[in-house]
Amino acid sequence: MGKxxxxxxxxxxxxxxxxxxxxxxxxxxxxxxxxxxTVEKKEGVTKISRILTAHILDLPGxxxxxxxxxxxxxxIELLMNKNHKDYPDVVVVVSDIENLKRNLLLxxxxxxxxxxxxxxxxxxxxxxxxxxxxxxPEMEEQLKTKIALISARxxxxxxxxxxxIKNYSLLPxxxxxxxxxxxxxxxxKLQQTYPGQDRYKLWLLITHDANFGxxxxxxxxxxxxxPQKTKDEIKRLQHKEVVARYQFxxxxxxxxxxQDLNLAKGMRAQLDKVLTHPVWGYLVFFIILLLIFQAxxxxxxxxxxxxxxxxxxxxxxxxxxxxxxxxxxxxxxxVVPGIGGIVIFIPQIAMLFLFISILEETGYMSxxxxxxxxxxxxxxxxxxxxxxxxxxxxxxxxxxxxxxNIENWKERLITIFVVPFxxxxxxxxxxxxIIALVIPQKYFLGFISYQAxxxxxxxxIGFGAAFAAAWIANKSLKVGTRSSFVIExxxxxxxxxxxxxxxxxxxxxxxxxxxxxxxLSISIILWVLASFGPSDTFGxxxxxxxxxxxxxxxxxxxxxxxxxxxxxKLKHSYMGIMGxxxxxxxxPLGYDWKIGIALISSFAAREVFVGTLATIYSVGTDDQETIxxxxxxxxxxxxxxxxxxxxxxxxxxxxYAFAMQCMSTLAIVKRETNSWKWPILQLVLMxxxxxxxxLIAYQLLNL
Amino acid sequence: MELCTFVFIKSKLINVTIADLKxxxxxxxxxxxxxxxxxxxxxxxxxxGNEVALLHIAPFSDPMYLSINDTHLAIRxxxxxxxxxxxxx
Numbered sequence: 001m002g003k004x005x006x007x008x009x010x011x012x013x014x015x016x017x018x019x020x021x022x023x024x025x026x027x028x029x030x031x032x033x034x035x036x037x038t039v040e041k042k043e044g045v046t047k048i049s050r051i052l053t054a055h056i057l058d059l060p061g062x063x064x065x066x067x068x069x070x071x072x073x074x075x076i077e078l079l080m081n082k083n084h085k086d087y088p089d090v091v092v093v094v095s096d097i098e099n100l101k102r103n104l105l106l107x108x109x110x111x112x113x114x115x116x117x118x119x120x121x122x123x124x125x126x127x128x129x130x131x132x133x134x135x136x137p138e139m140e141e142q143l144k145t146k147i148a149l150i151s152a153r154x155x156x157x158x159x160x161x162x163x164x165i166k167n168y169s170l171l172p173x174x175x176x177x178x179x180x181x182x183x184x185x186x187x188x189k190l191q192q193t194y195p196g197q198d199r200y201k202l203w204l205l206i207t208h209d210a211n212f213g214x215x216x217x218x219x220x221x222x223x224x225x226x227p228q229k230t231k232d233e234i235k236r237l238q239h240k241e242v243v244a245r246y247q248f249x250x251x252x253x254x255x256x257x258x259q260d261l262n263l264a265k266g267m268r269a270q271l272d273k274v275l276t277h278p279v280w281g282y283l284v285f286f287i288i289l290l291l292i293f294q295a296x297x298x299x300x301x302x303x304x305x306x307x308x309x310x311x312x313x314x315x316x317x318x319x320x321x322x323x324x325x326x327x328x329x330x331x332x333x334x335v336v337p338g339i340g341g342i343v344i345f346i347p348q349i350a351m352l353f354l355f356i357s358i359l360e361e362t363g364y365m366s367x368x369x370x371x372x373x374x375x376x377x378x379x380x381x382x383x384x385x386x387x388x389x390x391x392x393x394x395x396x397x398x399x400x401x402x403x404x405n406i407e408n409w410k411e412r413l414i415t416i417f418v419v420p421f422x423x424x425x426x427x428x429x430x431x432x433x434i435i436a437l438v439i440p441q442k443y444f445l446g447f448i449s450y451q452a453x454x455x456x457x458x459x460x461i462g463f464g465a466a467f468a469a470a471w472i473a474n475k476s477l478k479v480g481t482r483s484s485f486v487i488e489x490x491x492x493x494x495x496x497x498x499x500x501x502x503x504x505x506x507x508x509x510x511x512x513x514x515x516x517x518x519x520l521s522i523s524i525i526l527w528v529l530a531s532f533g534p535s536d537t538f539g540x541x542x543x544x545x546x547x548x549x550x551x552x553x554x555x556x557x558x559x560x561x562x563x564x565x566x567x568x569k570l571k572h573s574y575m576g577i578m579g580x581x582x583x584x585x586x587x588p589l590g591y592d593w594k595i596g597i598a599l600i601s602s603f604a605a606r607e608v609f610v611g612t613l614a615t616i617y618s619v620g621t622d623d624q625e626t627i628x629x630x631x632x633x634x635x636x637x638x639x640x641x642x643x644x645x646x647x648x649x650x651x652x653x654x655x656y657a658f659a660m661q662c663m664s665t666l667a668i669v670k671r672e673t674n675s676w677k678w679p680i681l682q683l684v685l686m687x688x689x690x691x692x693x694x695l696i697a698y699q700l701l702n703l
Numbered sequence: 704m705e706l707c708t709f710v711f712i713k714s715k716l717i718n719v720t721i722a723d724l725k726x727x728x729x730x731x732x733x734x735x736x737x738x739x740x741x742x743x744x745x746x747x748x749x750x751x752g753n754e755v756a757l758l759h760i761a762p763f764s765d766p767m768y769l770s771i772n773d774t775h776l777a778i779r780x781x782x783x784x785x786x787x788x789x790x791x792x
Contacts, residue, residue, distance in 0.1 A: 370766060
């Protein structure tokens with residue numbers, strides 16, 4: 001049994017810190033959440049020597065210890081709290097060769113905390129191409145540390161890094177840069193007031209509005225004549241701190257860092273000329289978007305069809321294999337289709353994350369943010385809202401999470417608020433079947449299908465609603481936040497396959513488990529509601545149907561009889577009773593109680609709609625053609641006219657376009673905004689608006 | 704009269720900011736201490752004495768794509784107009 005130490009990886013965003021982490025831990029890594037918040041916690045294990053293993057924690061990327069976001073707070077909270085179980089024995093600051101200067105800013109801050117700190121300079125393979133030379137021994141001397149030149153891409157330098165980790169206890173823990181010079185009198189006073197505490201830690205406590213473990217913020221309340229600093233004074237001192245650190249870094253780099261700019265080559269300038277161009281830039285973005293849509297809606301359907309068939313088969317298999325009874329039915333009609341309803345989205349989600357992670361890895365996403373920011377801001381959104389809005393066309397859940405990197409709280413809130421309007425993949429099966437029912441299969445100008453146009457219109461309506469809602473929210477929200485938009489434009493890089501692959505696996509897993517739990521439990525509840533009812537009607541379904549048949553002198557085949565009984569059972573199940581009692585609310589929209597039930601059950605997840613209708617119309621299969629035929633023949637019980645007309649169809653389409661019918665999204669919005677206020681507002685406003693537009697559309701078209 | 708002109712010119716000189724630069728132009732940062740400049744920007748190297756180059760401007764002249772202190776980043780025009788610079792040419 002060897003010894004295990006804690007190693008924390010810290011670094012700026014875009015330094016390849018995650019690649020270093022992936023290289024060190026490989027598939028041993030685990031992705032979880034920090035307790036209570038939704039910041040990802042990545043950890044793994046690596047073998048350092050025969051007797052030493054290291055638990056590696058990949059901390060969120062940060063530019064400094066002056067945290068401005070939830071993710072960055074994690075870093076300080078851990079590094080300040082000696083009693084934390086993950087408190088590192090040694091910190092590895094991952095820097096990249098081209099942005100050494102500002103990476104060193106973070107390094108000097110961490111060094112001040114008195115933790116053994118190693119500097120790992122990543123992308124060392126680019127040194128030659130960029131004409132860079134480093135005097136490593138001199139740098140080690142001045143920074144009072146050990147340095148490893150590594151390349152996560154070429155997998156070099158890791159033996160040296162591990163050697164430094166192994167010898168971590170020999171590293172000096174003294175600071176390399178004296179920050180108390182920015183206001184000597186104040187820092188001396190601070191030290192006098194709290195003898196035995198570290199000056200820099202005290203300073204961090206004063207500048208942050210948070211408690212860090214055992215160092216309680218109340219302990220730095222002004223006392224013993226310690227002058228209290230105003231917000232502006234603190235800001236000015238932070239400014240001075242940054243200047244002081246850069247002075248130290250610049251002096252050091254002057255002697256240790258040489259770059260022959262004539263040798264420096266890069267494709268940044270050429271690529272930026274096209275990708276940030278006022279015309280070509282947008283064109284390229286548009287083409288990439290088309291490609292993503294194509295991938296999600298066309299290429300993904302192939303595996304999705306297989307999954308669909310596999311689950312239908314599994315359901316059937318369960319029914320045939322296990323002895324008939326309650327449990328078998330729950331399994332075959334509740335659990336298996338419930339799981340199927342989640343698994344079917346894996347290809348689309350995986351495809352979407354594949355594209356998004358490639359766009360981010362290459363550095364292209366920052367250019368999109370740059371191009372879109374101004375136009376998005378007119379709607380109270382940020383350039384950084386593009387990513388959530390595009391992701392929303394697959395699923396609102398990862399999209400809401402993707403809004404996290406928007407610094408401005410108001411812009412982030414509006415983004416989260418409007419994302420559920422974008423046409424997510426769960427609306428697609430609903431749209432497809434309704435459009436097929438009510439839009440004629442004819443061609444505009446002889447070659448453009450009206451049905452395809454209708455589908456496109458639904459997408460436009462979705463985005464249109466999102467932007468309109470954002471505009472209104474922007475006008476009515478009184479959240480006073482300063483606009484602080486800073487985005488790094490990283491160098492273009494070829495994506496590292498391992499990183500992309502791991503991201504796709506992690507995100508897909510998170511979706512399946514997170515959303516899956518909810519979809520699964522709802523589908524079980526639905527099954528129970530649809531499978532039980534009061535004993536006098538539901539319990540005697542067979543006798544009642546037979547009696548009804550006998551009195552109307554109808555003779556039915558066994559198979560039709562079974563369907564009739566199933567349909568009768570559903571009508572008198574608890575769900576049927578609920579649906580019929582709510583019928584008056586749906587009649588003005590052109591729906592009967594059956595559609596009403598499908599609507600209500602869609603609040604668990606929209607894709608339930610088709611399945612519910614399938615059960616209700618006792619077709620007994622999810623095959624869309626037969627449901628369609630059955631629906632086309634359905635009569636409205638009140639008017640006797642066909643149930644699906646242009647009016648009720650359009651009304652239904654509009655309802656699905658606008659209504660907030662997704663429990664999982666509401667749950668994630670609650671988590672991300674940390675309040676029930678926003679999800680409840682979404683539910684009420686979106687659904688109210690959906691009801692109103694559906695009502696108006698039906699009444700107008702029915703005139 | 705002359706004094707007036709002098710004051711006028713001087714105040715104009717003082718108020719040159721990154722937002723006034725043209726595409727491709729370089730300048731030296733004079734002051735970045737305004738209250739509304741995010742600390743993050745300073746940490747990325749937006750400090751007096753450092754060179755700034757305006758590389759690209761998005762349509763409607765906002766945001767602005769800069770290179771400061773070897774770091775490439777984009778900021779909004781309102782932030783850019785708070786950072787005073789002295790043009791190099």
